[in-house]
Amino acid sequence: xxxxxxxxxxxxxxxxxxxxxxxxxxxxxxxxxxxxxxxxxxxxxxxxxxxxxxxxxxxxxxxxxxxxxxxxxxxxxxxxxxxxxxxxxxxxxxxxxxxxxxxxxxxxxxxxxxxxxxxxxxxxxxxxxxxxxxxxxxxxxxxxxxxxxxxxxxxxxxxxxxxxxxxxxxxxxxxxxxxxxxxxxxxxxxxxxxxxxxxxxxxxxxxxxxxxxxxxxxxxxxxxxxxxxxxxxxxxxxxxxxxxxxxxxxxxx
Amino acid sequence: xxxxxxxxxxxxxxxxxxxxxxxxxxxxxxxxxxxxxxxxxxxxxxxxxxxxxxxxxxxxxxxxxxxxxxxxxxxxxxxxxxxxxxxxxxxxxxxxxxxxxxxxxxxxxxxxxxxxxxxxxxxxxxxxxxxxxxxxxx
Numbered sequence: 383x384x385x386x387x388x389x390x391x392x393x394x395x396x397x398x399x400x401x402x403x404x405x406x407x408x409x410x411x412x413x414x415x416x417x418x419x420x421x422x423x424x425x426x427x428x429x430x431x432x433x434x435x436x437x438x439x440x441x442x443x444x445x446x447x448x449x450x451x452x453x454x455x456x457x458x459x460x461x462x463x464x465x466x467x468x469x470x471x472x473x474x475x476x477x478x479x480x481x482x483x484x485x486x487x488x489x490x491x492x493x494x495x496x497x498x499x500x501x502x503x504x505x506x507x508x509x510x511x512x513x514x515x516x517x518x519x520x521x522x523x524x525x526x527x528x529x530x531x532x533x534x535x536x537x538x539x540x541x542x543x544x545x546x547x548x549x550x551x552x553x554x555x556x557x558x559x560x561x562x563x564x565x566x567x568x569x570x571x572x573x574x575x576x577x578x579x580x581x582x583x584x585x586x587x588x589x590x591x592x593x594x595x596x597x598x599x600x601x602x603x604x605x606x607x608x609x610x611x612x613x614x615x616x617x618x619x620x621x622x623x624x625x626x627x628x629x630x631x632x633x634x635x
Numbered sequence: 636x637x638x639x640x641x642x643x644x645x646x647x648x649x650x651x652x653x654x655x656x657x658x659x660x661x662x663x664x665x666x667x668x669x670x671x672x673x674x675x676x677x678x679x680x681x682x683x684x685x686x687x688x689x690x691x692x693x694x695x696x697x698x699x700x701x702x703x704x705x706x707x708x709x710x711x712x713x714x715x716x717x718x719x720x721x722x723x724x725x726x727x728x729x730x731x732x733x734x735x736x737x738x739x740x741x742x743x744x745x746x747x748x749x750x751x752x753x754x755x756x757x758x759x760x761x762x763x764x765x766x767x768x769x770x771x772x773x
Contacts, residue, residue: 387771396759398768400747513751513764529751529763537763540746552752574752 383521388413392420393428393491395512402506402521415501416509423494426450429485440484460489463587467602471591492549492586499582514549514589516582531573531614538620539576539612547582551575551589552614571597573616579609 386409387400399416401409426449428434435449446454460473473486492514499509499516506519508526517524523542530538531552541548552574575592579585588606592599592613603611603623611623749764759765 385771387768389768389772391756391759395755396764396768398748398764400771508748510748510750510764512754512759513749515748515750524748525746527746527749527763529749531752534751534761535763537746537749541750548750550750550752576750 390417392417393424393494393511394430397509397511399502399507399509400524401502401504402519404504404506408504412502412504412507415503416498419498419501420494420511423452423490423497426452427456427486427490427494429487436484436486456486456489456493459493459583459587460486463489463591467587467591467595470594471587488590489583489587492547492582492584496547496582514547514582514586516547517543517545519544528576528612529574532616532618538614541576541578541612543578546578546580547585548576548578549582549586549589550577551586551593571616572599573614573618575599575603575614576612577603577606577609578611579606585609 383403384405385400385402386404386406387398388409389396389398391397397417397420399413401412404412424434425431426434427436429436429440431437435444435453438444439446439449439453446457457473463471464473471488473484473489474482475485477483491511495509495511495514495516499507499518502509502518506521508515508517508524513529515526517526523544526541526543526548527537528539528541528548528550530536552572572593575589577585577589577592579588588603588609588611592603592611595602600613600621600623603609603613604625607625609625613621613623615621746767749762749767751762751764754762754764
């Protein structure tokens with residue numbers, strides 16, 4: 383089957399899409415639609431752009447009602463995530479000086495890619511933004527390799543996915559960029575958390591929230607219906623988590 | 636076949652398959668776990684492919700093929716998925732097995748994408764995803 387692969391950098395990260403069985407004009411159009419959508423999201427939500435709606439909102443220059451309606455949608459998602467995670471996940475992050483800094487990036491990425499996937503208009507594709515992805519197919523499953531957080535040149539697992547999303551949070555590439563919103567501290571003991579579920583919006587939020595929780599990640603992930611997860615600990619041992627169960631997958635037994 | 640499976644169990648470090656499927660009628664997740672573990676490694680120079688027998692799970696038969704080179708698993712392929720069972724058309728397909736191996740080699744794992752801690756545009760250059768993309772674009 384013809385496979386077409388596209389790569390472009392938007393929002394400071396690589397966007398990759400693979401389409402199977404799409405003729406070239408359709409594939410090109412789908413790719414443009416995805417990139418246009420992600421660029422629009424970046425213009426509205428980027429915390430790196432002084433003129434984005436989200437930056438102006440953060441400085442108090444505009445109110446939520448002045449912004450595009452998607453801003454309210456994202457803030458609402460952030461509030462739901464805050465409650466669901468017992469405040470470990472928040473769009474208000476504590477700064478080094480103890481003040482709160484407004485940063486909805488943790489919600490925006492998964493939500494944006496899930497939205498962009500809706501613009502593809504072809505049934506067989508995989509769309510990834512910096513390692514988090516949406517898969518769709520009625521054919522053979524997409525094979526998603528889970529990068530080993532302690533050795534990014536290797537894989538720790540492979541997840542075949544037909545229709546769903548895979549998100550991984552960890553410290554491997556950006557250094558330690560996830561902190562517990564309650565304390566501002568970087569969680570210890572965890573190397574990465576991968577969540578597989580029906581939508582990237584929630585898979586991404588759950589992966590980030592669970593990582594921020596540190597040791598209590600497994601307990602919390604087990605309480606997430608419809609999602610299954612792979613937790614890699616700092617010592618290289620792993621836990622597969624599905625709702626209501628835990629499967630230790632460590633070596634040496 | 637029995638001999639092959641015995642060999643498999645003593646040479647493969649660990650392969651865990653987690654099966655959990657959500658069906659529209661269940662609304663919740665049920666799960667079966669198939670775990671193959673092993674003890675001491677028996678190093679061998681050649682690459683061997685071992686096909687396990689079809690295992691019955693709650694959702695139907697599952698069959699796995701493992702490629703081992705020396706003492707390392709270099710590939711894990713699921714040959715048969717429960718969702719191929721026409722009796723269970725309602726299986727929601729985001730929940731196929733998660734295959735865990737300590738020694739999975741990215742080069743031969745036959746993957747389409749890589750999921751990892753957020754890759755920035757700078758970090759991308761050294762990533763497995765970039766290598767995959769380069770191969771796929773070429």
